[in-house]
Amino acid sequence: MKALHLLGPTGSGKTPLGEVLEARGLYGVRVIHFDFGAELRRIAGGLPAEGITPREVSFIKRVLEEGLLLENEHFYLAEKILRGVLSRKGASEGDLLLLNGLPRHEGQARDVLRLVDLRLAVELSVEEEVLLERLRRDPAGDRRHRTDDTAVLVQKKLHWYRERTLPLRELYRKKGIPLISLSVEAGDTGETLRRKLLRALPETQFKTIFGF
Template sequence: MSNQPPAPSAQPPSKPQALLLLGPTGSGKSPLGDYLAEHGWQGRRCFHFDFGHNLRKAAEHGFDNTFLTKDDVNYIHDMLLAGTLLENETFYIAAHLLDAFMSDSGAQEDDVIVMNGLPRHIGQAEEVDNLVDMQLVINLECSPETVMERIATNSGGDREGRVDDSKSRIVRKLEIFHERTVPLLDHYRHKNVRIYTFDVGVTTTPADIIGGDRGN
């Protein structure tokens, strides 16, 4: 028997199939998403939608995207500085970014969209459920101490140039994650979405994560 979690079903869906990378800041979601985009998932092509990266890009180059207004760009910029989340009334920003990504990616019906950073709370999840068919959640468990050390050493290789990695901002992100994002596990359990949990250490790599699992 393979020690990898099973691939999402290959039956043609009415919505794009997706898997969600869930974990606190610094746990390795972006490196894992890049790894899946490069190597695929058990024979399936993967396309990595890094929501945080897309938000930061929009804040810097918002007017390259005609669907974003000046107010939208300012809102994104302020939200990133404060470390807060998009709420339901501004979810249209996330929907636009995801739609643009899927249109540009060239993903086909048997491909998998790797969702990283979206959704981050129940309200977002309910909106995302209308856009993609979530097949699997990869839950990265990582203690606050490990998060701090992974970020300080850039063990995932994805923190260079980040302006939101001060200790106070990391602490606030962790608070928000536990208050608002962890409940997504129950949301997807109730929807019978498969969840696989991995314990992340300071030096854990994407290959380590994909090579072993324990399922919930």
């Protein structure tokens, strides 16, 4: 399945953008938004997930409570969740998979590249001062029920992003996967980010990259 990886620190607008693209599609192509963080919170909250055991639910709760990353030995769990979401949403090879929150580090990226045909990365680039303002204002209204936005956990996630996720840019460069960067402002919503993406990724370029 052809895929796009949406990169960005917590609060940068990945989920609002992903939700808008899933609702509206991209140049006539159906978008399947895989929001890994939302799926983890969904499972930890007690909603059913195909094939997830009670022991794995407990582990997922600890990951969220402590702001941890799934390391290589736990990728099987991420894969299980991804396959479950694709099944639940009725995904097909003609759809575009938008990855949000996975992969988060090089080990996960190598595993993800086994599963999908990653064609493009889109980075939501935001200054930390602006990011903290976005977390305070919640311009897209998607964070009001989040329990993992404490100051300690936010700083921990920003640290992991800088140390573990940003190096994916170099990995993608080496593999010939193009990356587009979008500048995020404090008031950006999913819709304003969609417009920025359309300006940065014209339809002809989109079709050339993805072959739709």
